[in-house]
Amino acid sequence: MRLLQNRYRLQLLNALSLLLLLGLWQFLAFYLNSNTLPTPAVVAKVFWQETVSGQLPYHLGITLFRLVVSFTIAMLLGCALGIVLGCNKALDAFFDNWLVIFLNIPALVAIILCYVWFGLVESAAILAVVINKLPNVVVTVREGTRTLDQDLLEMARCYHFGRRKTFIHVVWPQLHPFLMAATRSGLALIWKIILVVELLGRSQGMGYQLHLFFQLFDVAGILAYTLAFVAVIQLIELVILKPLDKKAQRWRR
Amino acid sequence: MTAIAIDIHSKTYSAQGTAPAHRAIANLKLTLTSNEFICLVGPSGCGKTTLLNIIAGLDPDFKGDIRLETGHKKPVIGYVFQNPRLLPWRTVRENITLALAGEHAPETVDALLDIMQLTQAQHVYPERLSLGMSRRVSIIRAFAVNPDILLMDEPFVSLDAPTARQVRNLLLELWQRRPHTVLFVTHDLREAIALADRLLFLSPSPMTVMGEISVPIARAERNDEAQVEAFRQKLLAHYPEIKTLL
Known part of the structure; x- marks a missing residue:
């Protein structure tokens, strides 16, 4: 009670x-009574x-679609690479410099280069977002893989769990907090980058619309679109991430 | 039926940081006959866990030879680690059944849970268990795989005396129902006498066998603490050097 x-x-x-x-x-x-703050x-x-x-749902839908596609690619690829690098010291040493370089490439540079090299096309836009997010996921998952409990892995080996069982029951639950961290920071990062990608080279999506509103000095439009998008991200957190987290953490006291 | 022949010429840990290379085992030879219960008694840090890991196949980095004779099939090993090593995100029952390969009879797990008095707790996650309960789960897991060889690494350390006695009796009950070769590491001489057919005394590292003694007390009388204590006193009087190993 x-x-x-x-x-x-x-x-x-x-x-x-x-x-x-x-x-x-x-x-x-009310106090400022200006067009710049409706x-x-x-x-x-x-x-x-x-x-x-129908304008807002259309542009929001397009941006969300780009978000889902680039997020999925970045997470899947990032997890695979992160686990491999976390397990293999030689590969990790080899690719460590690459990771640092990619981690520090400014988002804007990646976007411009993708557009210059591949043209103002959808795949270039997605690739630019993935390049920005991927190193982040790789590093987070690699750190997670490095901290895997060796005692539990030994136990799994001793009882002949096999690769599949070991991955599902021993490795994955330990990586879960790292994946959630990568997911949350990823969502926040990706949607901000997508807006820039759209602003620079697409003719639909939230970024394109915001650019239009900027040229018209339409602050009300900018705020309306921003609020809509923040609400959607909150919804994703509430409807997908929180329940997922709760289910995965049910074993904790 | 499983006999084990162990012949380790040497096991060395390479240098780490400022610590120099360390020879953990040197010229260790021992043979176990089938269904024998052997207690390894030795000081802490002498390499007992290393030996069990080598036998379990977890540590292939040694010079020597381990022969597990089970006839034609590959021996099944049950290992009760010093820490229970349960998966915190799986329930007690899942922790046990995950160790079983493919199809298994749920009755076996039920019976083991019953003997170890854990039926009530079978759907609980390990974080809710006391240390004693966690240890019992790890013992059930080792028995559930129906092992040819059971390795136990100080499984009762840090349990209070009554709980340790209770789990020890349950262990013996399980072992007598289905005998198999047991290697039990301890540095508690009373515990070793209460459990073993044969005691092996191990030297500080590099570890080697210093001596072995068969326990002459009948199985039925092992619960008699006076008898166990009398034999312990006799041992210590005859071999005062044992004291340095405990």
């Missing part, structure tokens, strides 16, 4: 903090108009 009360109190606190932010925004907009009501109106006209 007390726990329940505590939970309600926390939810109330959460709602209050959001309300306070809205209030602050309203107050500032009130929440104006932004909500633009949001509604853009949604009804």
Whole structure:
């Protein structure tokens, strides 16, 4: 009962903090009375108009599609490479410099080079995002692989688990926290990069729309699109990541 | 039926950091007959775990030869590690069944859980278990694979005396139901006398066999602490050097 009360109190606190932010925004907009900071009501109106006209869902959908594709490629490839490098010292030593170089290539440089080399096409856009995210996943998963519990691996060897069983039951659960870290930081990083990719070389998507709004000095439009996207990312966190995390962590006391 | 012939010329750990190379085992020869319960008694750090790892095939980096004679088939090894080494994200029952290859009879696991008094806890995750319970799970896992050779590395260390006695009795009960060759590492002489057919005394590293003694107390009387203590006193009186090994 007390726990329940505590939970309600926390939810109330959460709602209050959001309300306070809205209030602050309203107050500032009212006080400044400028086109550069529209009130929440104006932004909500633009949001509604853009949604009804189908513009927002269309551009948001395209950006989300790019996010899913590039995220999936970066995670799958990154996990595989991370595990291999974590297990093999020689390969790790060989590729370590590559990783450091790729980790430090500015996102903008990767995007420009991809467009210059492969043209203003969809695959170049996706590749640019993957190049930006991949080293990050590789490094995180490699660190995870390095810290694998050798005692448990020995136990698995002693009881003839075999590769598949060892991977599913011994290795994967230990990598889980690292994968979640890579997923969360990945989502946050990728969607920001995708906007730049779209702004520079695509004619649909959130980045393209934001560019348009910028040229028209339409701050309400910019804020409406931003809020929509933040809401979607929050939804992914709530509907997919949190439950996944909870299920994987159920063994903890 | 499994006999083991061990002949290790040397096992050396290479230098690490500022620590020089270290010879853990030198000229160790011993033979175990089938279904024999042997206790290895030696000081801490003398290389007992290294020896068990070599026998289990976990450490191939040594000079010498280990022969496990099981007739035609590859011997199955059950290993009770010093730490229980349970997968924290799998339940007690899953930890046991994962060690079993392919199809297995759930009744065997049920029976073992019952003997070790863990039926109630079978769907619990290991973090909720006490150390004693975790150790019992790792013993069940080792028995469940129906081993030809059972390796036990100080499995009762850090258990309180009554719990240790209880788990020891359960272990003997299991072993008498299905005999197999057991190598049990301990530095508790009382425990060794209560369990073993034969005691092997090991020297500090580089480890080698210093002597061996058969325990003359009948199995039925092993629970009699006075008899065990009397034999221990006799041993210590005859071989005072044993004291340096404990």
